Amino acid sequence: PCPGQARSYYVDWRMLRDVKRRKLAYEYADERLRINAIRKNTILPKELQEVADKEIAALPRDSCPVRIRNRCVLTSRPRGVRRRWRLSRIVFRHFADHAQMSGIQRAMW
Amino acid sequence: MWGRVRGWGGLAGGLCRLGAPGSGREAAGVARLEGRACSKIQKLFSTSSVLSTEEDKSAASKDSTTEVASKSQESTAETPKQKLLDIIGNMKVEVSYRKKLQQLKTREIKKQATNKLEGLDSEGTMLQRTTEDIQRGKPLNPELVEAASAVASSLPLNKKQTESELLAQLRRHEETTDKQKKEGISNIRNVISEMAVKRQSSAQRGVRISNRISVDLDEDGQIIKPGRSSRQSFESRRSLKVGRRLNIFTKASTETEKALKTVSSPTIWDLEFAKEIAAITAQPPRNGFEEMIQWTKEGILWEFPIDNEAGMEDDAEFHEHIFLEKHLEGFPKQGPIRHFMELVICGLSKNPYLSVKQKIEHIEWFQKYFEEKKEFLQEI
Numbered sequence: 001p002c003p004g005q006a007r008s009y010y011v012d013w014r015m016l017r018d019v020k021r022r023k024l025a026y027e028y029a030d031e032r033l034r035i036n037a038i039r040k041n042t043i044l045p046k047e048l049q050e051v052a053d054k055e056i057a058a059l060p061r062d063s064c065p066v067r068i069r070n071r072c073v074l075t076s077r078p079r080g081v082r083r084r085w086r087l088s089r090i091v092f093r094h095f096a097d098h099a100q101m102s103g104i105q106r107a108m109w
Numbered sequence: 110m111w112g113r114v115r116g117w118g119g120l121a122g123g124l125c126r127l128g129a130p131g132s133g134r135e136a137a138g139v140a141r142l143e144g145r146a147c148s149k150i151q152k153l154f155s156t157s158s159v160l161s162t163e164e165d166k167s168a169a170s171k172d173s174t175t176e177v178a179s180k181s182q183e184s185t186a187e188t189p190k191q192k193l194l195d196i197i198g199n200m201k202v203e204v205s206y207r208k209k210l211q212q213l214k215t216r217e218i219k220k221q222a223t224n225k226l227e228g229l230d231s232e233g234t235m236l237q238r239t240t241e242d243i244q245r246g247k248p249l250n251p252e253l254v255e256a257a258s259a260v261a262s263s264l265p266l267n268k269k270q271t272e273s274e275l276l277a278q279l280r281r282h283e284e285t286t287d288k289q290k291k292e293g294i295s296n297i298r299n300v301i302s303e304m305a306v307k308r309q310s311s312a313q314r315g316v317r318i319s320n321r322i323s324v325d326l327d328e329d330g331q332i333i334k335p336g337r338s339s340r341q342s343f344e345s346r347r348s349l350k351v352g353r354r355l356n357i358f359t360k361a362s363t364e365t366e367k368a369l370k371t372v373s374s375p376t377i378w379d380l381e382f383a384k385e386i387a388a389i390t391a392q393p394p395r396n397g398f399e400e401m402i403q404w405t406k407e408g409i410l411w412e413f414p415i416d417n418e419a420g421m422e423d424d425a426e427f428h429e430h431i432f433l434e435k436h437l438e439g440f441p442k443q444g445p446i447r448h449f450m451e452l453v454i455c456g457l458s459k460n461p462y463l464s465v466k467q468k469i470e471h472i473e474w475f476q477k478y479f480e481e482k483k484e485f486l487q488e489i
Contacts, residue, residue, distance in 0.1 A: 034478070038449075043445045047485070048485075
């Protein structure tokens with residue numbers, strides 16, 4: 001009775017892992033910012049900065065934002081993803097051709 | 110049409126403002142004496158507010174000036190009968206002061222019309238009424254009286270009559286303003302009861318209008334009747350004031366309190382029942398609009414026009430964002446740490462995306478961190 005697809009699971013496990021990484025990165029974002037501010041410093045003594053290095057390395061590995069991959073939201077494709085729509089190129093093309101993307105038109109010039 | 114009205118009104122208004130506030134009333138008298146009627150007047154009467162006295166005065170003067178303007182233009186076209194019918198047809202419901210003004214003005218308009226065309230039958234009755242008014246209590250401001258006499262003398266028409274009418278108008282106005290000043294809030298109930306009475310009467314307006322129309326067509330000594338009916342309404346108003354009491358609030362409030370006390374904490378079954386009802390009544394959206402409404406309620410869809418600060422309630426002033434030095438009290442005043450923290454504060458003060466709370470949290474974290482590392486730092 002409801003229009004559109006009803007999806008209750010993530011597309012695959014890789015997408016799930018990516019979701020976990022994003023959550024952790026959000027939680028530890030402030031701490032990482034502060035510890036990095038201590039590390040990337042010329043004023044504070046070097047010993048303090050080394051201690052900060054060790055501290056940040058001790059944080060969970062999934063908390064760093066570098067590990068996040070912008071996957072396609074519908075197919076979990078890691079490559080060929082347009083950031084604005086969060087879709088892979090194939091899905092994007094599919095929807096655009098069916099006129100389901102607002103403001104998208106076939107280019108011709 | 111409206112532009113011309115305003116122009117005329119502006120001129121007359123200018124003239125009014127030169128003298129005392131009472132001079133506005135003179136203009137009203139002047140307007141009436143010209144004996145020209147217009148349907149727009151009633152619309153002007155109905156717009157202004159009710160209970161404040163000074164607003165009434167100024168509003169009345171404005172109305173009278175626009176009355177002058179509108180009258181001066183439309184007089185030639187309409188016959189007096191049509192004018193009177195228009196007035197009666199457009200009369201609206203107002204509070205006591207407005208109603209008295211209207212009635213007085215319509216009476217006077219009618220009188221002037223009849224005077225112009227035919228004999229002076231109405232004068233006798235007007236004079237009677239003015240003498241009645243004169244007998245009422247408070248003496249008028251001598252300046253106003255002088256002004257009224259000056260205006261009356263300046264006009265070409267019957268001077269004594271104009272003066273008496275003006276003075277009657279002034280007196281009535283002062284009466285009502287004094288009443289309102291003295292009685293104040295406790296009188297609101299009476300006012301409301303009066304208003305209720307008038308609404309009933311307006312429902313029967315059709316009957317009265319027809320009566321009045323039939324009266325006016327005779328134009329010979331029948332004009333006493335509207336005066337009589339107005340007197341009756343005055344009397345009925347007084348009798349109602351005496352007898353009636355609106356006992357709405359006292360009883361109902363006690364009842365509602367009792368009803369509230371009986372409801373105790375809802376049981377689990379009640380909650381379940383409520384959830385069931387909500388689930389059943391929440392039908393799936395029939396169209397895209399209802400879907401969008403549902404999403405907006407849930408928070409999925411933003412509210413349009415887009416508010417850039419939606420969900421961001423930063424009530425702090427700018428100085429709380431910028432002058433963060435007072436939070437630096439826990440730190441040593443010399444040394445590299447102080448230098449570092451000052452840089453941190455400089456950066457935070459330039460950050461528009463954080464709330465004051467978040468900034469303070471940052472600083473406090475640093476404070477904790479450096480305190481933990483104190484022993485380590487002292488070794489260095």
